Amino acid sequence: MTITITAFERSPDGGMGLARDTRVRWVLEEAGLPYEVRAVSFAAMKEPAHLAIHPFGQIPTYEEGDLVLFESGSIIFHVASQHAGLLPDEPNARARAITWMFAALNSVEPPILDLVTVRLTEGDKPWSKERMPLVANRIRHRLNQLAARLGDAEWLDGAFSAGDLVMVSVLLRTRPSGILNEFPSLAAYVARGEARPAYKRAFAAQLAFNTAQPATG
Amino acid sequence: MTITITAFERSPDGGMGLARDTRVRWVLEEAGLPYEVRAVSFAAMKEPAHLAIHPFGQIPTYEEGDLVLFESGSIIFHVASQHAGLLPDEPNARARAITWMFAALNSVEPPILDLVTVRLTEGDKPWSKERMPLVANRIRHRLNQLAARLGDAEWLDGAFSAGDLVMVSVLLRTRPSGILNEFPSLAAYVARGEARPAYKRAFAAQLAFNTAQPATG
Structure with missing residues (x-):
């Protein structure tokens, strides 16, 4: 089909x-x-x-x-x-890979999407410029935690999975703001995703x- | 275990x-x-x-x-x-129920969580009061769309599923602000969830x- x-x-x-x-x-x-x-x-x-x-x-x-x-x-x-x-066969590893999908979408992407909200829907508001650092710092807080968990691993939990696919996709949205490159290990993680054929x-x-x-x- | x-x-x-x-x-x-x-x-x-x-x-x-x-x-x-x-056996219905889980967490909960952000982390900022209606209207926009899809159905797609469980849980967070009760069909949907033993x-x-x-x- x-x-x-x-x-x-x-x-x-x-x-x-x-x-x-x-x-x-x-x-x-x-x-x-x-x-x-x-x-x-x-x-x-x-x-x-x-x-x-x-x-x-x-x-x-x-x-x-x-x-x-x-x-x-x-x-x-x-x-x-x-x-x-894209998802491990072993049940526990599979559940953990799915966890990273949810984590990317429910815990990492929402603060990142605030960057878009600030610009597109509140860009003309008087508070827009002063509020931006708060939004950026909420993203940095989350990326700090993510970088701590990733450590020097290649992917979030063993082999590349759909969890990495979603996380890399979400993190990519922080590159235009310059925030991604403040976290070299995450920037390298994203680059590994982008290098996949x-x-x-x-x-x-x-x-x-x-x-x-x-x-x- | x-x-x-x-x-x-x-x-x-x-x-x-x-x-x-x-x-x-x-x-x-x-x-x-x-x-x-x-x-x-x-x-x-x-x-x-x-x-x-x-x-x-x-x-x-x-x-x-x-x-x-x-x-x-x-x-x-x-x-x-x-x-x-909690999830249908039929593959397509199962995929749709899982879709509602992701929809609740990635499309409905993020604007709702902004209510918490505004109060807890930006409550002392000069823009806090003026910005709140924008945050509330983004929630209303989403709930309007959700109400349109739910129509007069009991649950989002056939029988109660984990998708409804997550959506009801997310919507509950809009009740203290009064927003949930602006949408009677969604308030009734949430009440059906709460009525489950x-x-x-x-x-x-x-x-x-x-x-x-x-x-x-």
């Missing part, structure tokens, strides 16, 4: 690979699964047709026959749980997609 | 059941699993012994023999995936625990 995901018609990041379709492309590349991409404009995202597949009017979504999923975490878990090499294919695909789309929105 | 979870020695909410141990107690009650609770003080949470089991120095954690997990979403998934009645047992257990602990921490 054909897999179809959705992506921004034109990503707000201009092809930096920070939108959430990139992490879904990545897991599909790791699994060796071909997929098609349907572009969704900002206007179409809020229309009933898209809301029927994504109640929050976002991307990415995942369609495969009768199955319709949203939430990148869920899509990544779905693919990872059906293809070897599947990531490179995913990144190139989203870049080509964002370059090829018409400049409407 | 004995299951041991951790909880605040004394929850900041004084026993309202909004801390994340309550959702883990709930899934354990749904699964009919006995468990023990180890209290962790705010000081102990930042010590190496606790950081070894929870890298972000929070609660809850989950210990069962050799298995050590953190992140409530991961713990709930672990329990739900091993006990009947397993939730009642979990709530009573956390209340008794918080009442019984010494007032240190």
